[in-house]
Amino acid sequence: MSKVVIKIENLSKKYENEVLALDNVSLEVYEGEIFSLLGPNGAGKTTLIRIITGQLKPSEGKVWMLGVTHEEFLSSPVRHRVNFVPQENVIWEHLTVEENMMLIASMYRIPRNEAKVKVRELMEEMELLDARKRLAAKLSGGMKRKLAIAMALINDPDILILDEPTAGLDPRMRARLLSDIEKFKMRGKTILLTTHIVEEAEKLSSRVGIINHGKIVDIDKPAELKKRVCGLEILDLLFSKLNEDLMSHVKRIIGEREYLILGDRIFVKGNDFLGILNEIRSDSVLYEQLLNATIRKSNLEDAFLFLTGTTLGGD
């Protein structure tokens, strides 16, 4: 089994306004994996990241980063082996791309000549070389994000923490960034990222932690999680008006299968749904009210739905 690099034990955080942002969270992140925290906005992901990176004090519990507790983290040399990219792009807008990189390199006391080589390599890797003389303020949102990540890689950290790395990016830029993150993993980096985007978590993650209302609901590999929580397939039924009478018809047809109602929609988990679809078609009451019926592979959004009873959008 891989080495644990981040260990979180019974962590809770209650803010001064009595809001409980984290509730008894425990998890472990292993060396070399991409661990995604998947949850809707306000689930407590950023609070968790801020505690891990030493910005925020927990109300209860403990965090170990590379064996160092959260109290000692900021005064320990271990902090130089960790870097993080918050949701906000941590860049100096009035410096050029290259100046930003060189300044942060200087702050890590990387010798100037070595820093120049490293900065050039990172700019090449993140496709920032052509923009190196441009002020950061003049870059697009995606380029700013790339710069922020490149700056976080300057010290060649063992652990990279990314808070919503693709937030606000267009699909093309998002895809490019995700492949960059995969490359970091291939280089043996441990990556902890937060996201509310299912595809991102599924595509990248070695393991996913589902977080909702400050609680870790489940942790597993994406495929295992989906299979365990939802089965292989999901039957997604949308009715014009779902009522008790209609539900009794549905229940009769799906039998013991596990299901979940969300508004006028019913999600049924399992597999081999063709027989059920035929029965629905032959039930005139149901068929008349049915707007759409889909059989699809289950995904992490479904897992989240079955685990929390809500969608990642908070519905």
Next chain:
Amino acid sequence: MLVFDIVINRIKIALRSKELYIYVLGFPLMFMIIYGSIAPVYYSNVETLKIGYLSGDLGVNCTLGNETIFENYSEIFYEYLDSLYYESQSVKVFSIKNISSIEEAEKKVARLDLAGVIFIPENFSIMLLNSTRALTYSILMPIISEKVNEAFDIGNIELANRYLRALEELSRFANSTFSISLTIIGDPTYSKAMQLYEISWKYISSFVFQEARKFAKKYVKYLENEYNISIGLNDTSLSIDIDESFNVQFRRIGGLSAKETFLQMYYSILVPGQMIQSIMIASVSAIYMIGYEINKQILQRLKLTNVTSAEYIGGTLIAWGIISLLLGVFLLAIAIAMHYVSAAWSLLGILIAILILVLSGIITAAYSLIFLSFTNEKVAGNFSLISLLTISLFIAGYFPVPNPVLGIFMGRTFTLFDLVPWRTAMTGLRKVLILTSIYQPIDVVPDLALLTLWTIIYSLASFITFDKLRLKKQE
């Protein structure tokens, strides 16, 4: 070196930021020009000034022909000042209180009970008589010379000789000098004291001219009777551009003599004050740069790097020292170009002035960081600006608060106001930029020493508070 990189990049950011330009260049320039323009309005207000009058005048015997009379011009001057009203208004210019000793004068001035005390020296009447004689000579000489020529032209040699004898008698005044010395005892950074300087200059000029005119008329009458001639003096021939005729000298307390022109005196408070205020306002912008780093979580990120609190804060303060240096050079160039600083200045004086401005910039940036340690950048920015503007008014003497002497260090008297570092900066700037005829560079050493001490204290205070409350603090 990391601190060097921080300094360079801070300056780059400042120079590339529009917002910072407004603070660093826009506001200072605006204040300098606006204050420079409105200052005459300020000095023309019609408030009665409470002043003291301390006369040591021994009087003078004034001989005209066979007649000798004793004159005490300080008494006449007192009555003249007491009778002055602002034009077209019923407001007296001065409310005068007789003062019996220098000690009493200093006491009342230190408490700001009085705008200042006019101290009349013992030879005041002699000086005034000499000045009126000199003025009379310069008025009558061309008139009587013309009369001599006219008499020769018409062939009246006897009349010409009588004019020549009158001219010969008049030439006894040729060696009389224009020189009036007064001492104004006052706190030179108190705005009303400055006002007293200005209007005293104006009224002593008028008084001397009034006495000279009286004397000239009396003297013409004497010459006409004595030599049976007609000089024909009228008001037009008595009109002399007094500014070009002679210069009033002021002597300040401390016994150091100063020959200050009106312009030099006029700006002796304003220009240094404006410069210090400009540096103060510009340096508050440090709040916005650091505030940006707090808001954008840059500061949080930097906690993971090797940068130390000393490097971060030191780099910031040094950067603002350099920005103040650039601004100081800019302000000095404007002040010189606009003839605000018209005193003879030396390169050393300019360098000391720049050093003072640099230290003021560092102190202000440190002062701003202390506020930013406790609150967000908007509150800290507003509070710093308001408090610094209040301080700038305070150091200009707008508030009548007592200013007791705390002690003497290196020959300089330190007062309660010197505990406000910008006041020390202003005092030092005045010495090197304006009062160069009074002070030598060595005289600025106590001010520089105190300012350096304040720079160290404020920098340390900002380091301790910012380090503890921002850099090391976990929410």
